[in-house]
Amino acid sequence: MEPRRYVVAAIILKRRNWRDMDRFVTVFTRKFGKLSLLAKGSRKITSSRNAHIEPLRKSTLSVYKSHAGDMVTEAVTVQDYTGQSDLIRITKAYYLCELVDTLTAVGQAHEEVYDALVQALENVSTVDIDEYTHRFLIALGYLEEGKKLTHDRLIAYVESITERKLKTPKILSKIAG
Numbered sequence: 001m002e003p004r005r006y007v008v009a010a011i012i013l014k015r016r017n018w019r020d021m022d023r024f025v026t027v028f029t030r031k032f033g034k035l036s037l038l039a040k041g042s043r044k045i046t047s048s049r050n051a052h053i054e055p056l057r058k059s060t061l062s063v064y065k066s067h068a069g070d071m072v073t074e075a076v077t078v079q080d081y082t083g084q085s086d087l088i089r090i091t092k093a094y095y096l097c098e099l100v101d102t103l104t105a106v107g108q109a110h111e112e113v114y115d116a117l118v119q120a121l122e123n124v125s126t127v128d129i130d131e132y133t134h135r136f137l138i139a140l141g142y143l144e145e146g147k148k149l150t151h152d153r154l155i156a157y158v159e160s161i162t163e164r165k166l167k168t169p170k171i172l173s174k175i176a177g
Helices: 087-103 111-122 129-139 151-162 168-176
Strands: 005-018 022-029 033-039 057-066 069-080
Touching (some): 087 151
Parallel strands (some): 033 069
Antiparallel strands (some): 005 057, 022 033, 057 069
């Protein structure tokens, strides 16, 4: 019988409000890949989980499996990648999270992508986002090893795969000048 509770380290990719006091968080884990988790009551002012399930954080999550889906019962921040006040660094970090979110499927583990994402977020000020985009695409099987694309072609290629426009490259180009 599979356990109903598990603990997992996860990068918080995004969140969205649901109903009055709840929130869905999309996370990326080393063991389970991308997951969509319900955090019941996390929008309450008194919620202890609220700060720990914000995007650009690496958190340890306690998750309960129910018939309605997986729910976060506890959360503790391990690493906060939003501590930088540099807008370019934060936008790069959001770009990396958006890329992983759009290119990966729910429930498919990609350890190489998880490790690359953690490494990129830890070194976001010096990271070459095109290099990491190439790494993600190669690890996920979308691009053959050794093939290099220019920045504009790379963004266009990712958008053709996902069939939607990425938001952060446009923002990054505006603030980077």
